[in-house]
Amino acid sequence: MGITFDDIADIASWLFLVYGILICLGYLFSAIFSIFEIRDYKRSNNYRDEIALLQASELPPVSILAPAYNEGLNIVENVRSLLTINYPNFEIVIINDGSKDDTMQRLIDEYDLEKQDYLFHYFIKTKTIRGVYKSKNTAFKNLLVIDKENGGKADALNTGINVCSNDIICCIDVDCILEYDAMLKLIKPFLNNRKKVIASGGVIRVANSCVIEDGRILEVRLPEKFVARVQVIEYFRAFLMGRMAWSRVDGLLLISGAFGMFDKQIAIEAGGYNHNTVGEDMELLVRMRRMMREKNIPYKVGFVPDPLCWTEVPQSWEILKRQRNRWTRGTAETLLLHKKMIFNPKYGVLGLLSTPFWLFFEWMAPIIEFSGTIFFIFLLWNGLISWKFFFTFLFVVYAFAVLFSITALFFEEYSFQQYKKPKYIFKLIGTAFLEPIVYHPFVMWAAVRGNWDLIIGKKSWGEMTRTGLSNSSKK
Amino acid sequence: MAVVFSIDLQWIFGYFPDDLPFVIMVNIMMTIIFFVFAVLFVGFIILLRLYKIFRNRKKEEQRLLLEDILNNFLFDEEFDSENELRKFRNEHLNTPLEIKITIKEILLFHSNIKGESATQLRDLFLQWNLDEFCKKQLAARAWYSKSRALFSLSEMLILVELEKIRPLLNHRQDEVRQQAQLYFIKLAENDPLEFLDHLDKPLTLWEEIFIEDALKNEYHGKIPDFSKLLQASQNSVVEFGIRMIAKFNQFENISELLPLLDHNSEEVRCEAVRSLSALEHQEVIDTLISIFGKETNLVKKTILDAIKHLGSYNDLIMLKDKIQDHEWDLKIKYYGIAQNFLPEQRQEIYNQYEKEKALLL
Structure with a gap:
């Protein structure tokens, strides 16, 4: 009774699925905690x-x-x-x-x-x-x-x-x-x-x-x-x-x-x-x-x-890539330097919640996502893709990503409402729909490159050329 | 339960073709749910925007009406107060939003005027039964209603049975606790800080800033003898008392401050040094010099500041040997003060510091 290729593909698929569900749950809980925090903050600021x-x-x-x-x-x-x-x-x-x-x-x-x-x-x-x-x-x-x-x-x-x-x-x-x-x-x-x-x-x-x-x-x-x-x-x-x-x-x-x-x-x-x-x-x-x-x-x-x-x-995409590359290396370096804290109850919330979250859902997320993409190509190469499964999973992930961004927009509207013009809100909603297709794969790739640079020991910040805010619409 | 659950699932999945795998059905369901929620949130965003626009417009309308009527009420002698105020009450004080805006606007006017006009506003507040609204809010379960009610009642100096307010001094929510403290101060005729004995948590610096402000600007009785606070069980209250002795120039309490230089709390000792310095009590210099060596870093820094303020270069050099080799922050402070005392020898003192640094590092 040896393990077949199909079994491995099956196990990997389930692992990716469980990871996806966990990440969604993590985001869901953070949304719930945040809305309470925002509500309390708003309520406490109505006096003199x-x-x-x-x-x-x-x-x-x-x-x-x-x-x-x-x-x-x-x-x-x-x-x-x-x-x-x-x-x-x-x-x-x-x-x-x-x-x-x-x-x-x-x-x-x-x-x-x-x-x-x-x-x-x-x-x-x-x-x-x-x-x-x-x-x-x-x-x-x-x-x-x-x-x-x-x-x-x-x-x-x-x-x-x-x-x-x-x-x-x-x-x-x-x-x-x-x-x-x-x-x-x-x-x-x-x-x-x-x-x-x-x-x-x-x-x-x-x-x-x-x-x-x-x-x-x-x-x-x-x-x-x-x-x-x-x-x-x-x-x-x-x-x-x-x-x-x-x-x-x-x-x-x-x-x-x-x-x-x-x-x-x-x-x-x-x-x-x-x-x-x-x-x-x-x-x-x-x-x-x-x-x-x-x-x-x-x-x-x-x-x-x-x-x-x-x-x-x-x-610009190039500068963004450098920035995300650096952020990834920064996160990874910090977690590696303080690996003793991860899952360590001695550090309370930090050990049991924050550092594991950052490890699995901030640092590892792009790596796992990238591995998933490679895995998909591998299955495709071997003719093992069920397109029905593929598209329905893709739609779930896309729908969740859009929902998460729209929820963030709702939080902004509920709390500070900084973007006053109605057209801004509609533009942001449109952006939320485009982000998972256009933007997200790019930052995932930048993060993967960041991990690669970390492995090869790259330490530089990378040039962060700014356009300069003085060049923004200045009155 | 299991029956209900299975029936529900059957109802949901009944719409899918029989041969569709379970995972695909779940995926389709989840996609639909997520999209429905996304659309709902878009709807909420639009509704929220419209609601805020409507609410802000309503607020602005009410505010303008109030501005008009309050200005006439306060400053126009020919204004038909009785009829106009009754009319306003009947037409514009019907919803909680209208009442809240009215309270806010009256409080704003009240904070900008004094004397007879302030009394008139208070009377109006009572005439429009806004105090009753606040009292109801005070009894509400929501902490923010209690807090807002306390603020309004204390600003308008409306007395409520203290038995209702006292428990709020130790409310779990900081905002309620703080407003209860301020209520006691603003409405006190004497002994405005009596409530400090009843606190079960230390005062924060934030609360102290507000208490000090209320004492200075909103309490109209006799300024209390802050030395009474020096016996409090909470160190934060003792620290506050020490600070207030200096702020209100209670020189008569200097003798009460001196024993606190031996207090077991570092913060209390620091505060005592600061206040004695602020009160220009030069006699304390010798004591400060004598205790310097055995003090903590924080108190030592405070003593150096006190010497800068009260003492002379000769006092300062008495401390030189008491600064340990590793206490670089104190050394920097010491030499900085020395430069301050002897500006013409600035360069020599700097060289001395550099020499010491070279020797020790």
Whole structure:
């Protein structure tokens, strides 16, 4: 009684089916948790104007760390926008990560910077600091610019952590657009918790095609290009359905590198950002959480459901491919570095839910999907395809993918309704129908390539050329 | 149950040809279900959009009507209050949405005016029976209704039996707890912080910000003696008390703060150092210098800040040898303060730090 080829094909088919059902159930539960989280958040925000009160209060001072590499084109405007942040007590720390262009010189000229003998210590090992600059003009007294040797984003952020003077740090991408009250909202979890808060993050939105003036979003518009528009839906799914649900069960593993707040001391104790991964934002949070858990210190990671930060997403397929390649490697590297946590009850929700979910449904999903495609080709080659089965399975998967995206659109409509024009909603619905056919196979392929690059030991970030938000519909 | 289930399945699968495999039937069923849900959600999105448009329009209409009538009521002496207000009540205060918008608008007006006009608005609130609506909401099961009702009642200074409010101080939902705290402060004639004895959870910084604001801007009685809070069982209340002593310049309580420098909670000790510094109590410098060596990193940092604020370079150098070799954050702070005291020696102090760094690393 040997196992026949048909038996193997049968077992593989069932395994793919079970995996598919599990992934659908995972998404279903995350949708349910998210809707409760959004509902509660909406209900808790109907009272007095908290922002006005917070502006006038003595809030903990925050150091805003923004690494810059070859940002000469927009750095002056970006820093000017950061300097207008609405928060009572902050310093802006720009870290010039050995830019090859004129980023540093532009900053020196525009902000009247002079080199200072600045007291700092390498709490975290980083590349050498060439100089620390402060402005001679008192109008820019809360601006600090660090010029350092190139070492990558993680190294730049660690340098910022070493030099900055406040106990709470906010790490941002220098070119992202913050909502006017973003900092006041992001600090709230640090104030409104009985446990030690080690980090907090918020919702990131897509800024492509939006109308921007003086570093502020004036009008929210839907990206014109399909590739950017589909990422709007992706961000809805990731933030309104994914992170919202993880936040409800205290299982967040990722605070976006574009905008997140951290307890500096805990970040230093955990060893700062890891230079050896391209997913340094996720890795830091996982390491901080792991450390707190191992030390048995009660803690919390906050999440603010409001859209706080707007960022430019890739508009070209090539750049998107590089980005997704990097994200995949970052996820895999983080999970490999912290494999001890996976299925380990000692780490509670993180060990039993978050890390297994990320392993099977984030990292492995594209690999399994790709294997499924290869398996399909193999069956096709051997004439083993039942087209009835094939098409009905294809339709189920397609229908579920569309349903999931439409649900995310519904969540957006229910919660923040940022895309006011009715035509935007219809365009997004259309995009949701096209995504599984046009976009999804591409990002799956990019993720598979990411895994391949991981195996061959590729460490680079890949060029992330941006069109520049200053080129968006600017008033 | 099994019978019902089998009948249902038969009913569902009866539509499919008999020779169709079970898996295919399930797939077709699931495809249809998913698409139906997708279409339903598209429908919900459109309905939600229409509902929000309608609701916002209704809100705007009601708001404009209210703006008009409230302005006339408050500022137009020839306004026929009795008839117009009755008419408005009969015509525009019928649905919960209208009532909620009205409450919100009155609260907004109320927060921007003082004196006789504020009293007039409060009377109007009662005349339109909005207080009754709030009281009903207070008794509702939903936490957000309770919370909103507490907010409205406290803003309009409407007294409710305290027995109804007191349990809400320890409600499971933070928002309700916070609004209950503020209710007690806003309506207190004296002893506005009496409720702090009844809390079963520590205060958060967020709650403290709101309590402080309510004490400063909405409580009209005599400012309490915050030293009473220093005996509280919750450390968060003690910390809040210490901070308020400094914020309200209660110099008479300095003697009560000094023993707290030996408190077993690090946060309480930090807060005590901060407040003594804010109260410019220079006599504490010697004590701070003497305890510095045995303190935690956090308290040491606070002491350095206090020395910067209260002391001199000579006080500062007393701490130099008490900073351990590995305490780089303290060293940076120490040298930074030294530069502050002696700006003309900035470069020498920086060189000294660099020298020490080179020696130790």
